[in-house]
Amino acid sequence: MMVLYCLGLEGTAHSFGAGIVTDEGKVLSNDWDMLKPAQGGIHPREASRHHSDLGPGIIHTALEKAGITYSDIDLIAFSRGPGLGPCLRTTATMARTLALKLDVPLVDVNHCVAHIEIGCLESEFQDPVTVYVSGGNSQVIAYAGGRFRTFGETLDIAIGNMLDVLGRELGMGFPAGPIVEKLAKEGSNYHNLPYSVKGMDLSYSGMLTAAKKLFSKGVPIPDICFSVQETAFGMLAEIAERAIAHTKKQELLLTGGVARNNRLTEILEGVSERHGTKFHRVSPSLAGDQGAMIAWNGILQFKAGRTIGISDSQVLPKWRTDEQDILWRS
Amino acid sequence: MENIIAQGAESIILKTERWNQPFVLKWRQSKPYLFKDIDLHLRKTRTSRECKMLSVARSLGVSTPAVYAVDLSDYTILMDYIEGTQFKQLASSLPEQQLKQFCFEFGRSIALLHMGDVVHGDPTTSNVIVDSKSKLWLVDFGLSEMNATVEMKGVDLHLIHRALETTHWDLQECMLEATIKGYSDTVGKEANESLSRMKEIRERGRYH
Numbered sequence: 001m002m003v004l005y006c007l008g009l010e011g012t013a014h015s016f017g018a019g020i021v022t023d024e025g026k027v028l029s030n031d032w033d034m035l036k037p038a039q040g041g042i043h044p045r046e047a048s049r050h051h052s053d054l055g056p057g058i059i060h061t062a063l064e065k066a067g068i069t070y071s072d073i074d075l076i077a078f079s080r081g082p083g084l085g086p087c088l089r090t091t092a093t094m095a096r097t098l099a100l101k102l103d104v105p106l107v108d109v110n111h112c113v114a115h116i117e118i119g120c121l122e123s124e125f126q127d128p129v130t131v132y133v134s135g136g137n138s139q140v141i142a143y144a145g146g147r148f149r150t151f152g153e154t155l156d157i158a159i160g161n162m163l164d165v166l167g168r169e170l171g172m173g174f175p176a177g178p179i180v181e182k183l184a185k186e187g188s189n190y191h192n193l194p195y196s197v198k199g200m201d202l203s204y205s206g207m208l209t210a211a212k213k214l215f216s217k218g219v220p221i222p223d224i225c226f227s228v229q230e231t232a233f234g235m236l237a238e239i240a241e242r243a244i245a246h247t248k249k250q251e252l253l254l255t256g257g258v259a260r261n262n263r264l265t266e267i268l269e270g271v272s273e274r275h276g277t278k279f280h281r282v283s284p285s286l287a288g289d290q291g292a293m294i295a296w297n298g299i300l301q302f303k304a305g306r307t308i309g310i311s312d313s314q315v316l317p318k319w320r321t322d323e324q325d326i327l328w329r330s
Numbered sequence: 331m332e333n334i335i336a337q338g339a340e341s342i343i344l345k346t347e348r349w350n351q352p353f354v355l356k357w358r359q360s361k362p363y364l365f366k367d368i369d370l371h372l373r374k375t376r377t378s379r380e381c382k383m384l385s386v387a388r389s390l391g392v393s394t395p396a397v398y399a400v401d402l403s404d405y406t407i408l409m410d411y412i413e414g415t416q417f418k419q420l421a422s423s424l425p426e427q428q429l430k431q432f433c434f435e436f437g438r439s440i441a442l443l444h445m446g447d448v449v450h451g452d453p454t455t456s457n458v459i460v461d462s463k464s465k466l467w468l469v470d471f472g473l474s475e476m477n478a479t480v481e482m483k484g485v486d487l488h489l490i491h492r493a494l495e496t497t498h499w500d501l502q503e504c505m506l507e508a509t510i511k512g513y514s515d516t517v518g519k520e521a522n523e524s525l526s527r528m529k530e531i532r533e534r535g536r537y538h
Contacts, residue, residue, distance in 0.1 A: 142496075149496040155485065155534060190367050197473065199452045199489035230365040237363065242339040246456060246497070270363020275337070322495070 005068055006075040006302070007059070007098070008295025011091030012083025012111045013136055014042045016051040018059040019291030020066035020073075023299050025121050028066035030285060030292040031058050036174055041164070048086035055094050062291065073102055077298020080108035081319030083136075088315035096310050105307040107298040111289075112321040113148055115282075116141060117300060118293035119255040123280035128251035129243045131236060131268060133258035134289070135160035135175070138236070140200060140243045141321055143329060149322045151246065152200030152239040159232055160258050162204040166228060169212050170221055180225045181261050187226025191219060195231055200242045202235045233264045237271050244275050254281040257288040304328040340376070340472065345411060352411040354395065356380075357404070358472075373405040376472040381407055383448070383474035390446040392439045393467045412469070414461035421455060421498055421505070428464075429501070430508040435466045437512025440486065444524065445517060449478040449486040454493035484527025487513070491528065 004023035010016065010032070017032030035042065035050040063069060078095030081088055099106040116130045129151075130141045138159045140152040157165070160177060167176020191214055194206040207228070214224050240252065252272045254265060265281045272279035286292060301307075304327035332355065336343040344355040358373040377400065384394045395410035417436070421429060436458055443450055450457070451473025459467040475482060490509060494502045514521040 144496065145499040147499070149499065151492075151496050155531060190365060192367075192371075195368065195372070198485050199454065199473070199492070201485070201489065201492070230368060234364050234368050237361075238339065245337065245339040246454070267363045270361070274361065274363075 004074045004299065004302075005066075005072050006077055006295040006298045007062070007073050008077045008109070008291040008293070008298055009055075009059070009091050009095050010079045010111070010114075010289050010291045010294045011051045011055070011087050012079045012081070012289060013087060014047050014050075015289040016055050016058055016091065017289060017291035017294075018055075018062035019293070019295045020062055020068065021292055021295035021299060023303065025296065025299075027286075027292045027296075028068070029062045029064075030290050031062045031065065032288075032290045033058060040168075042084075044084040044086045047084060048090040051087055051090045055090070059094070059098075070098075070102060073098075073104055075105055075107060075298055075302055076102070077107040077109050077294045077301075079111045079114070079294050080313070081111065081316035083111060083317060085315065085317045088317060092313060092315050096313060100310065105302065106310065106313060107301050107306065108308045108313055109294045109297040109301070110319055110321065110324050111294075112137060112139065112141070113324060113326070114293040114297040115255045116148060116253070117297050118286050119253045119280065119282045121296055122282060122286060123251075123253060125251040125253055125278065125280060127249055128253040128280075129240065129247060129249045129277075130253045130255060131240050132256045133159050133236065133254070133264070134256035135164065137256060138202070138204075139321065140239050142243060142247050142249055143326065144247070146325055146330075147322050148324075148326060150320070151243040152202070155198065155201050155203045156205040157208070159204060159236065160256075162208050162232065163228075163258075166208060166211055170215060170224065175257075177258060177261060180229065181263060183222045184225035184229045184263065185222075187220070187222035187224070189220075189223045189226075190230065191223060191227045193227055193231040195235060197235050197238050200239045200246070202239055204232060207231055229261075229263055233261075233267045236264065237267045240268060241271050241275065244271070244277060249277070251278045251280070254279075255287060259287040260284050300328040338470075340372070346408075348398075348408070353398065354409050354411045356407045356409065358406075374402060377402060377405045377407060379474065380470075380472045383471035383476075384409070386446070386448060386476065387443060387468060387471065387474070390448060391442045393465060394471070395467065395469060412459045412461060412467050414459040414467065416456055417458035417460055417466070418455035418497060420460055421501060426504065430504065432460060432464075432466065433505045433508035434512035437509035437514075438516045439466060439468055440490065440509075441513045441516035441521070444478065444483045444486070444513075447476065447478045449475050449482045451475060451486070453486055453490050455497060480523050480527050483524040484531050487524055487528035488531045491532065
């Protein structure tokens with residue numbers, strides 16, 4: 001049997017990544033670069049500029065590290081959405097150009113679905129409840145009736161975004177999550193913050209406002225970080241728990257950039273223990289936005305017979321997790 | 331003699347017997363993985379809130395189990411045992427007409443709450459019990475709130491929509507339509523405000 005090589009390109013937001021994965025599920029390389037704005041948040045135009053400037057070099061490095069050349073590529077997969085329009089378009093343009101030039105099939109990948117499937121590849125989970133937490137997303141997802149369905153999500157801002165905005169307020173750099181995590185370990189006084197769970201959804205904006213208020217009242221930063229983490233992660237644990245109780249699934253998967261947080265992992269491990277489910281946290285190199293997950297999803301779709309023509313491959317900035325038929329699962 | 335009926339996300343539901351009658355004992359256990367202040371706060375507020383809101387809902391015309399005892403030292407509530415089946419488990423096996431009728435009733439119950447400025451907080455088909463006389467009972471009021479604003483009602487409706495699309499994906503259109511009809515027919519003209527808020531909320535929090 002010949003091995004298939006898939007090049008996956010990820011560029012939905014502030015990171016651009018390229019990864020090479022084989023149809024046997026081997027990640028041969030996974031290279032990326034994240035735009036770190038000097039101040040403020042991410043500007044979509046600057047991020048897309050970042051991708052077009054660095055993209056070709058990153059793709060080249062990914063090939064080199066995988067030990068293959070352009071002519072070895074059998075398949076190109078790209079993040080079609082959801083994400084920031086300019087970033088998606090830049091990434092899609094690179095993918096289309098390569099597919100045309102190399103004369104290989106193109107596969108469109110849903111970014112959120114890719115996060116779940118790379119987690120399943122690594123954990124060997126069959127059918128998990130997935131907690132997907134990142135700068136732009138906070139969702140609890142499970143497979144049902146041919147699709148990945150969003151059982152719960154944030155009603156306003158994503159957890160990573162909440163941590164970044166708070167971090168900016170407290171004078172931290174970007175991304176703020178790791179700094180908040182570090183400082184939280186030095187905090188010990190818990191300050192009450194709004195805990196807002198609605199069914200299987202949650203809301204972080206009230207908590208963010210209250211946390212900013214603590215800062216203006218002079219509460220020490222470590223205590224704020226501690227209180228924010230315990231409250232925000234407690235809410236996530238609850239909606240994960242509700243999804244497990246509701247779906248009766250036996251596996252819990254934590255993925256996305258915020259999966260790197262050890263306290264969140266500890267809390268979700270506790271949830272798993274209580275419900276007797278298996279638990280897996282996606283390893284750091286596969287947790288954030290990167291190309292390997294796009295490549296792996298490209299393989300899954302290609303094997304299920306799905307490719308996309310260049311003329312149909314316009315980007316989908318608002319592509320929801322539950323809008324794609326999952327052909328490779330049944 | 332106590333049997334576990336269900337292990338919920340935040341509680342264990344036990345069937346028990348007192349005075350030769352069946353009762354439900356809802357027990358909010360400690361969650362060791364939560365920070366202890368948060369854990370205690372949630373168990374306490376939700377237990378007392380649930381007791382209160384079960385009665386408030388009944389006074390608004392919604393069938394709910396009656397509360398007999400509450401113990402805030404171990405976070406338990408003793409309430410009526412409703413002989414019946416979760417709507418969630420029933421839905422796919424019902425004839426369409428009956429399914430629509432139950433959805434209509436579900437929408438009507440939520441409407442009665444909203445008209446009294448109360449939201450249920452977790453209005454899924456798991457929290458609706460259908461008894462042998464085809465009567466609908468609403469349970470699980472731990473997330474229920476009073477003095478509800480349009481926003482809170484919109485979220486409540488959004489949660490119904492979400493529950494239908496995730497759990498009853500193959501019946502969601504028919505179920506949603508009947509539920510909304512039950513809701514609008516009961517509330518009247520003012521239903522539009524909460525319903526359009528529901529649609530608005532659905533579009534938020536998305537990656538744009």
